Every structure is written in C-alpha cells, then in structure tokens.
Amino acid sequence: MSDESRPSPAQPPFAPAATPVATPVAAVIPAAGRGVRLGPGAPKALRALNGTPMLIHAVRALAASRHVSLVIVVAPPDGSAEVKSLLDAHALPGGTPGGGRGSTDFVVVPGGESRQESVRLGLAALPPEYGVVLVHDAARPLVPVDTVDAVIEAVRDGAPAVVPALPLADTVKEVEPATEPGAPEPVVATPERARLRAVQTPQGFDRATLLRAHETVTDDVTDDAGMVEKLGLPVVTVPGHEEAFKVTRPLDLVLAEAVLARRRLNDGF
Ligand code: C5P
Numbered sequence: 001m002s003d004e005s006r007p008s009p010a011q012p013p014f015a016p017a018a019t020p021v022a023t024p025v026a027a028v029i030p031a032a033g034r035g036v037r038l039g040p041g042a043p044k045a046l047r048a049l050n051g052t053p054m055l056i057h058a059v060r061a062l063a064a065s066r067h068v069s070l071v072i073v074v075a076p077p078d079g080s081a082e083v084k085s086l087l088d089a090h091a092l093p094g095g096t097p098g099g100g101r102g103s104t105d106f107v108v109v110p111g112g113e114s115r116q117e118s119v120r121l122g123l124a125a126l127p128p129e130y131g132v133v134l135v136h137d138a139a140r141p142l143v144p145v146d147t148v149d150a151v152i153e154a155v156r157d158g159a160p161a162v163v164p165a166l167p168l169a170d171t172v173k174e175v176e177p178a179t180e181p182g183a184p185e186p187v188v189a190t191p192e193r194a195r196l197r198a199v200q201t202p203q204g205f206d207r208a209t210l211l212r213a214h215e216t217v218t219d220d221v222t223d224d225a226g227m228v229e230k231l232g233l234p235v236v237t238v239p240g241h242e243e244a245f246k247v248t249r250p251l252d253l254v255l256a257e258a259v260l261a262r263r264r265l266n267d268g269f
Helices: 055-063 080-087 115-123 145-157 207-216 224-232 250-269
Strands: 025-032 067-075 105-110 130-135 161-168 186-188 197-199 203-206 236-239
Touching: 025 055, 025 115, 055 067, 055 080, 055 145, 067 080, 067 115, 080 105, 080 130, 105 115, 115 130, 130 145, 130 207, 145 161, 145 203, 145 236, 161 224, 203 207, 203 224, 207 224
Parallel strands: 025 067, 025 130, 067 105, 161 236
Antiparallel strands: 130 203, 161 197, 161 203
C-alpha cells in the first residue's frame, strides 16, 4: 500500500455511519463441525460443558445481548431435529425456539461440509430486515456479552467488518510444513509479534458486505473477515476476551468448565 492510500491514523479506514443505528442484529452460529481434535464422540457443539451442550452456552452468550433479535443455528447436516429439541429443552434469554414470543427468535438450518458452506447456508435463512450480522463459532461458548456488544457497536458505527482480537503470548514462526506428522519443519520467517493478533468470534458485518463476500470468495478461508479482506474492504479489530477461546482440544474442555465454575462462584451464574 502506498503512503497516499494508507488511512491516516486519526481517521477510521471506513465510511462513517454506513449502517443505520437501529438496524436489527442477527447472529449465525455455525455448529456443524465434527470436532475431530476433541477426540471421538458427538459433534463438538453438542458435547456437554458442566452438563449443558456447548451450543446452548454459545446461543445464550449471543442472545444475552439486547441487540441480538435473531439467532440462526447451523446444525450438523443430520442433526437439525436434535438441535431443535435441545433449544426447546433449555431456557434461553429473551425468547423461545420457534420464535415470536420473546425478543430473540431462533432458527435451525442444516450445515455443510466446510465451515464456509455452513455459514453460507445460515445466511440463506437471513430475513431481509437484518442489517448487521454476527458470525459466531459454537466452539466459543463462553464469549462475554460485553465483547458481543463491542463488535455490534463498531459495525453500527460504520465498519463493514469487525473482529475481536487479542495480542499473542507466544512468538510465532512461519514454517515449511512437513509432509510427515512430527517431522522437523524448516523455519521460514518470524513475524514481529507486536503486530500479530489472534482473532476470535463473534465477527460482525454489515449485511451487504458479508453476503457479497460469501457470494464471490471461493478460496479456502478459516474466518469470515478473511473473505472480506479478499474483497479489498477494510476489517478492523476491537479488544477480544480471554474467555472467548475456542474449545478445540480436550484440555480446553477442562479450562471451559473451570471458567464456568468461577462464574458460578463470582456471580451465581
Ligand atoms: O473446525 P473449527 O474449530 O474451525 O470450527 C469452527 C466452527 O465452525 C465450529 O463451531 C464448528 O461447529 C463450525 N463448523 C461448521 N461446519 C463445518 C465445520 C465447522 O459449522 N463443516
């Protein structure tokens, strides 16, 4: 990028107030992954944390925001009925599955082979009135509501794409990946750690931007904001939270249950 085209630090790198302030917010929760790295068992999102499925924690975390009025859950391809009955069986803030009676409605759609496809299938169920869309991994069940609200606020302030992000504790090396698991890998580069961020979800988008990204970008990406970057549009970060970590490996389940136990002690959650 030339110096002329670099946004000045004093100005946000996006057109202000592109999205009307009161536009309703919907959340898409992809929950169709198998969770192979967690070991054998049910699809990851349906595994229990302190007796409650991870997906239910994630849905509650998003519905806890007073701005979120629709949650679209993308279920495992053969698991829509099971997910619907789980939503029916658990108390959820602001509404009831099937929708209409509270301030948050819930919809369940079957997912696809890749995360990208699952999100696309969720977006296909998005009614036209929702101008702001969050995409949140079911595998991040403990994201605090303040993080959700910070993402929404930044989108409502005019950013087309917003990601919660944290600085890294570890130094990161770029390697030439080995073909055999466990074989030594040549280090290619060491990016400057101070410029790196680990990104989380929910990622928040202006609706038109996210739909365009999913219609046009076909490259394999691991997050939705990456698709918006490929369109050449600006993506900004807001502070993430250590409790928004992704449950990926067995040790993460232990950590997640410890966080829930601490919350229960601290505020009777
Ligand atoms: O595999 P990974 O941990 O990156 O998955 C992130 C999220 O995407 C999880 O919540 C998972 O359930 C979801 N996913 C999905 N459909 C897939 C693969 C992953 O909804 N085919």
